Amino acid sequence: MTISSEQxxxxxxxxxxxxxxxxxxxxxxxxxFSQHIGTxxxxxxxxxxxxxxxxxxxxxNYANIANSGQNSISAFMALLFMVIGWLLGIGALNYPxxxxxxxxxxxxxxxxxxxxxxxYNLDHKVVGIQYVVGVLVFFFTxxxxxxxxxxxxxxxxxxxxxxxxxxxxxxxxxxxxxMMASSVVVGPLGNYFVPLMIGARRMAFPRxxxxxxxxxxxxxxxxxxxxxFGGFPTGWTxxxxxxxxxxxxxxxYLFGFAVISVGMMTAGxxxxxxxxxxxxxxxxxxxxxxxxxxxIATAALLTLASPVLFAAGTFGILxxxxxxxxxxxxxGGSSYLWENLFWFFGHxxxxxxxxxxxxIVGEIIPVFCxxxxxxxxxxxxxxxxxxxxxxxxxQHHLFQSGIDPDMRPLFMLTTELISIxxxxxxxxxMGTLYKxxxxxxxxxxxCMAVYFNFLIGGVSGVFLSDVPVNVTVHGGFFxxxxxxxxxxxxxxxxxxxxxxxxxxxxxGRKMNKKMGLWHFWTMFIFxxxxxxxxxxIGLLGQPRRVFTYAKNLQTLxxxxxxxxxxxxxxxxxxxxxxMWSQFxxxxxxxxxxxxxxxxxxxxxxxxxxxxFERIPVIMTDPYHYSEANAxxxxxxxxxPPVHAGSTTASSTDPDQ
Amino acid sequence: MTxxxxxxxxxxxxxxxxxxxxxxxIGAIWSGGRLFIGMYTFLLASLAFSYFYLRSSNNGLxxxxxxxxxxxxxxxxxxxxxxxxxxxxxxxxxxxxRGQVAEWQTAxxxxxxASLLALFLQIWEFTAVPFFPGSSGYASTFIGYSVINIMTxxxxxxxxxxxxxxxxxxxxxxxxINCHLTNHPVAQAFRANVxxxxxxxxxxxxxxxxxxxxxxxx
Numbered sequence: 001m002t003i004s005s006e007q008x009x010x011x012x013x014x015x016x017x018x019x020x021x022x023x024x025x026x027x028x029x030x031x032x033f034s035q036h037i038g039t040x041x042x043x044x045x046x047x048x049x050x051x052x053x054x055x056x057x058x059x060x061n062y063a064n065i066a067n068s069g070q071n072s073i074s075a076f077m078a079l080l081f082m083v084i085g086w087l088l089g090i091g092a093l094n095y096p097x098x099x100x101x102x103x104x105x106x107x108x109x110x111x112x113x114x115x116x117x118x119x120y121n122l123d124h125k126v127v128g129i130q131y132v133v134g135v136l137v138f139f140f141t142x143x144x145x146x147x148x149x150x151x152x153x154x155x156x157x158x159x160x161x162x163x164x165x166x167x168x169x170x171x172x173x174x175x176x177x178x179m180m181a182s183s184v185v186v187g188p189l190g191n192y193f194v195p196l197m198i199g200a201r202r203m204a205f206p207r208x209x210x211x212x213x214x215x216x217x218x219x220x221x222x223x224x225x226x227x228x229f230g231g232f233p234t235g236w237t238x239x240x241x242x243x244x245x246x247x248x249x250x251x252x253y254l255f256g257f258a259v260i261s262v263g264m265m266t267a268g269x270x271x272x273x274x275x276x277x278x279x280x281x282x283x284x285x286x287x288x289x290x291x292x293x294x295x296i297a298t299a300a301l302l303t304l305a306s307p308v309l310f311a312a313g314t315f316g317i318l319x320x321x322x323x324x325x326x327x328x329x330x331x332g333g334s335s336y337l338w339e340n341l342f343w344f345f346g347h348x349x350x351x352x353x354x355x356x357x358x359x360i361v362g363e364i365i366p367v368f369c370x371x372x373x374x375x376x377x378x379x380x381x382x383x384x385x386x387x388x389x390x391x392x393x394x395q396h397h398l399f400q401s402g403i404d405p406d407m408r409p410l411f412m413l414t415t416e417l418i419s420i421x422x423x424x425x426x427x428x429x430m431g432t433l434y435k436x437x438x439x440x441x442x443x444x445x446x447c448m449a450v451y452f453n454f455l456i457g458g459v460s461g462v463f464l465s466d467v468p469v470n471v472t473v474h475g476g477f478f479x480x481x482x483x484x485x486x487x488x489x490x491x492x493x494x495x496x497x498x499x500x501x502x503x504x505x506x507x508g509r510k511m512n513k514k515m516g517l518w519h520f521w522t523m524f525i526f527x528x529x530x531x532x533x534x535x536x537i538g539l540l541g542q543p544r545r546v547f548t549y550a551k552n553l554q555t556l557x558x559x560x561x562x563x564x565x566x567x568x569x570x571x572x573x574x575x576x577x578x579m580w581s582q583f584x585x586x587x588x589x590x591x592x593x594x595x596x597x598x599x600x601x602x603x604x605x606x607x608x609x610x611x612f613e614r615i616p617v618i619m620t621d622p623y624h625y626s627e628a629n630a631x632x633x634x635x636x637x638x639x640p641p642v643h644a645g646s647t648t649a650s651s652t653d654p655d656q
Numbered sequence: 657m658t659x660x661x662x663x664x665x666x667x668x669x670x671x672x673x674x675x676x677x678x679x680x681x682i683g684a685i686w687s688g689g690r691l692f693i694g695m696y697t698f699l700l701a702s703l704a705f706s707y708f709y710l711r712s713s714n715n716g717l718x719x720x721x722x723x724x725x726x727x728x729x730x731x732x733x734x735x736x737x738x739x740x741x742x743x744x745x746x747x748x749x750x751x752x753x754r755g756q757v758a759e760w761q762t763a764x765x766x767x768x769x770a771s772l773l774a775l776f777l778q779i780w781e782f783t784a785v786p787f788f789p790g791s792s793g794y795a796s797t798f799i800g801y802s803v804i805n806i807m808t809x810x811x812x813x814x815x816x817x818x819x820x821x822x823x824x825x826x827x828x829x830x831x832x833i834n835c836h837l838t839n840h841p842v843a844q845a846f847r848a849n850v851x852x853x854x855x856x857x858x859x860x861x862x863x864x865x866x867x868x869x870x871x872x873x874x
Contacts (some may be wrong), residue, residue, distance in 0.1 A: 028670070048861070065838075096814075099818040099821070100814075100817060100818060100824045101825075102818070102819060102821030102823075102824055102825030102826075103825065104829075170675045195677045200680075203679075204680070204681075204684035204688065205684065206687065235694060265695060269688065269691055269692070269695065269853065272691060273684045273687055273688045276683070276684075276686070276687050277681075277683035277687060278680045278684070281676065303694065303695045304694060304695065304698050305698070307695055307696070307698040307699035307702065308698055308701075310697070311699055311702035311703060311706075311800075312702065312798070312806070313799050313801060314804075315706065315796075318789070318796070318800060318803065319790075319796075320797055322789045322794070322799055323788070323789050323790045323798035324789040324790050324799050324800065325789075325790035325792070325793070325795075326706065326710075326797070326800065328790065330715075330716060330791035331718060331790050331791065331792070331793075331796075332714075332715055332716060332718030332720075332791075332792040332794070332795075332796065333710060333712050333715065333793055333796055334678070334709065334710060334715055334720055334793075335709065336709075336713075337706055337709050339703055340705070340709065341705070341706070343703075457674045497814045565766075574681045586672045588804060614669075614670075615676060617671050640753075641761060650756065
């Protein structure tokens with residue numbers, strides 16, 4: 001096998017240099033006394049106490065804080081030290097500290113068994129599964145809060161929660177869900193499958209990858225801590241001046257977003273660098289799987305948009321702790337500054353959530369249609385187009401506030417423009433489905449649901465970009481329904497499509513099909529029954545984030561609430577399926593159960609530590625389904641090349 | 657680097673694969689350094705946006721009452737020290753390319769000391785600002801700038817210190833005194849790291865100049 005790749009600028013490469021011989025001064029230790037999630041919790045707890053005490057010491061020197069009964073400094077310091085303690089405890093800071101002394105990482109013990117999932121692990125496959133658990137915990141926490149919201153909305157006059165408690169639940173729900181959604185695909189499936197799909201044996205920066213995961217988990221604790229600080233009343237958008245008037249719970253929101261943004265930046269950074277540099281020989285840009293295209297577009301957004309969120313959060317924290325006035329109009333600041341910074345991140349964030357969903361669907365449908373992906377290059381161009389345009393639309397969130405009315409048409413136009421590349425991606429899917437003999441397996445059903453839901457979400461989005469409509473329905477349930485259709489109907493359905501599709505490869509065990517079908521149909525039906533009535537509720541004038549409403553809307557609200565409870569129950573079917581299929585009654589999955597041509601399916605199951613026995617040489621893209629004279633897919637350096645045109649790809653897996 | 661060694665020892669079996677992994681690793685350091693600059697640009701752009709947004713809004717005529725300014729002596733000193741660190745990195749790299757490892761190390765240590773001093777002064781400046789943080793738009797953005805500048809200088813300090821510390825330890829680990837300039841994979845990755853660091857410091861010099869002008873001269 002001959003491997004060739006372009007030489008990086010300014011770097012000369014020796015001919016097959018001998019590997020260096022390092023002497024590990026002190027090997028890492030395994031067992032209870034090594035670093036794992038338990039030590040992270042202990043160190044995080046100790047950090048919290050230390051930070052709280054330190055914050056009280058600092059705060060007690062200021063009369064206005066000492067007499068206020070609210071010390072944002074101690075709240076912030078507690079959370080800051082908690083995160084530092086958490087990272088120290090899990091072992092994320094071992095390497096950065098060792099570097100100060102010029103040391104490279106000491107020899108790492110290869111942890112095996114289930115305990116590796118509780119540690120700072122550098123294997124992208126372990127990190128991917130850790131992310132799956134992490135996002136599901138995020139998702140179910142946010143989901144429980146959603147159930148609380150729908151319970152409150154069962155009756156406009158009989159209340160379960162007080163008005164301020166309700167808005168805090170809504171805020172916590174929104175923030176947790178948005179944080180989860182920003183990583184729900186990139187974290188678990190991006191980290192797990194991008195190296196496999198590009199023929200790489202590893203990530204470019206495995207420590208940065210693991211760091212992003214454990215920062216993401218720390219962000220969960222920080223945002224969850226808001227409930228113990230009295231919550232925050234701003235919704236997930238955190239608008240000033242309510243933000244500057246809120247208590248210490250707001251610190252959890254601001255610092256939580258800052259922490260999560262660090263996790264997002266590092267995750268995007270690592271993925272982008274990996275895709276650019278670690279593509280296997282022959283994996284030209286025109287052969288990169290469409291899921292990888294979606295991930296690199298998302299990674300670009302993560303690395304460039306998240307710093308703005310970090311800055312916005314930092315300024316908010318300074319307003320609360322150092323008493324600056326970034327967002328205080330009366331003192332020379334501006335509440336609109338927050339809105340601008342927040343939405344400059346926030347709108348790309350929408351595509352951070354949407355693009356990986358499109359990528360999953362684009363990857364899955366050719367497998368079940370047994371057809372090449374229609375207009376592959378258009379799909380890739382559409383994703384890049386969406387990513388670029390997403391930086392130029394944020395002002396449409398300010399149509400009602402802080403924007404010169406003369407500027408509205410411009411941002412209306414840019415927002416409508418973004419529907420063009422989005423439409424490209426949609427049409428690529430339709431073109432692939434056209435005249436296909438579709439196999440309706442569970443992942444494919446979820447993909448079909450994405451198209452159905454996203455069509456409703458997307459078309460209502462085009463309405464909302466129009467200034468007159470926006471002015472009319474702004475702040476109501478119509479908007480709420482629109483973004484649930486795009487984010488939950490698009491991204492979350494795509495996430496489950498991805499899970500059902502790839503879990504057999506990740507775990508080597510099949511998911512139960514019957515339970516999968518029950519999960520799909522209940523989730524699809526009750527999702528639509530929950531959120532479609534909200535369009536009507538919104539058009540009839542019910543505002544968001546208010547715990548009471550007009551009596552004549554109760555029937556629709558009750559209908560929506562009952563459907564929401566059933567929707568919540570549908571996720572229990574998924575959990576039951578996961579438990580049953582993976583732990584209680586596991587059934588071994590074939591190496592390539594869907595007959596996919598994707599590179600990730602061509603390696604053995606369970607996937608070897610270094611992914612591929614030999615670095616493959618890629619010969620074509622992985623979408624030549626049902627083509628009689630299709631070229632060979634790749635040379636794996638062992639046995640005959642895998643042919644793309646075959647309906648069943650041969651595998652290097654000895655089991656198959 | 658140890659990843660590289662681990663790759664070389666465990667993952668890459670054939671010479672071609674080893675070479676491929678090395679190229680990818682060095683490419684990752686190269687492109688990672690550039691991407692980090694892109695990321696940092698957006699962070700600093702957020703600060704600059706805040707500055708100009710509040711300046712043009714001038715809410716309640718409280719952008720900058722009486723044209724109050726942060727202590728310029730501190731500002732000049734911090735800026736000069738940051739610039740010195742960047743110049744040392746650029747000068748050092750030119751010496752390293754000519755094979756003068758000791759001169760590169762000296763230059764980087766000077767840069768480390770300069771950035772350490774800059775970091776100390778940037779923190780100490782909080783005690784000397786002649787305004788309350790929330791007294792005006794300018795005061796607020798200045799505090800924000802100070803916090804971000806502390807972070808920037810800390811990154812500069814950490815990157816320079818870890819690189820020069822690595823250069824001292826490398827000969828011991830590789831049992832070769834003049835290992836820095838060889839074609840050994842570790843040495844090549846080291847030089848790629850130096851190049852990325854120098855590139856970032858060039859960016860820091862440029863951005864520091866712009867931010868210094870905004871907060872102390874305009």
